[in-house]
Amino acid sequence: MTLTPSHAANASPDEIAGRIFSSLINAMELFCVYVGDRLGFYRTLHEHGPATAPEVAERAGTNERYTREWLEQQASAGFLACDNPEAAADERRFRLPDGFGAVFVDPESLIGGASVAQILVGTVAPLPELLEAFRTGDGVPYANFGKDMHEGQARVNRPALTHLLAQEWIAAMPDVDARLRADPPARVADIGMGQGWSSIALARAYPKAQVDGFDLDEASVTAARENVRAAGVEDRVAMHARDAGDPDLAGQYDFALAVECVHDMSDPVAVLSAMRRLVGPGGTVLIVDERVPDAFAPNGDEVERMMYGFSVLHCLPVGMVDKPSVETGTVMRRPTFRRYAEQAGFSQIDELPVEHDTFRFYRLTG
DSSP states (O other): OOOOHHHHTTOOHHHHHHHHHHHHHHHHHHHHHHHHHHHTHHHHHHHHOOBOHHHHHHHHTOOHHHHHHHHHHHHHHTSSEESOTTSOGGGOOEEOOTTTHHHHTOTTOTTOOHHHHHHHHHHHTTHHHHHHHHHHOOOOOGGGGOHHHHHHHHHHHHHHHHHTIIIIIGGGSHHHHHHHHSSSOOEEEEETOTTSHHHHHHHHHOTTOEEEEEOSOHHHHHHHHHHHHHHTOTTTEEEEOSOTTOGGGTTOOSEEEEESOGGGOSOHHHHHHHHHHHHOTTOEEEEEEEOOOSSOOSSOOHHHHHHHHHIIIIIHHHHTSSSSOOOOOSOOOHHHHHHHHHHTTOSEEEEOOOOOSSEEEEEEEO
């Protein structure tokens, strides 16, 4: 039985135990998705078609026995199809069903699933440090979550940034959209840009715009520079391992944005104040952050449950590294964000009329 929030408060102990058992299966299947994603199993089936375990192992450069066990697990889970299950083990042919490439292979698919497995692996990477942080009140540095975290986070958001950032989110601000298309070329500051997909999307959508991305995580900046070069927009996009609060940057930008990072910050008011200075009086800042209810209540919906999971395991610990910290966490409710924006000196705070399952869109005017 799947427990909906309205049922959970009245659930029996047996039902809660059943829910935990189902979660165990789901978690194990996600980790197995990670294995297939990282080893290229999905990609080889997508690009080269159905194959036996020996054929997949040869293509991927992996051990045949391990590969066969993974293929059978995936078929058991319903992620792969097996056309001849009655055949001998090394003769069974496995394939990626039609349309499943969008879930497991396409990096810009809005229904991508492999990235979710990677971000989960990154999120739980420093669990011993997290337990110690619970005891001491210290934080866990973002860098300690490793490549799977910063790469997985970038992969999760890449499809929305590619397909929705300019087309829907900025389009909901016609004046900003027009400025980014106009002369003289607009300058954009992309705060906490991670691996650079937001900056790349902006450069592609607005061929005249000049984009500067800022992030303090060196590994993310290095990956972002590689992505910018591969995208062919390095003439208009620069990635900086630099504090955007540098006074020398004040007033140099027409537009600034930050996507899903304000809630991670120990001092969001200082960052928002810096963004206000970047665009100057009357300038526009766009903050994209989590869509959660305005107040706490037990038995939350699936989105809030997911947000609390990320908050306990990642976002709150990251936000508590630097002291003092406002200790926000992933579940940054609307009143909390509005308070931060007001303290940062913004004269107007508007919520864009954009529908999205997990994000809210705040337009701030300096």
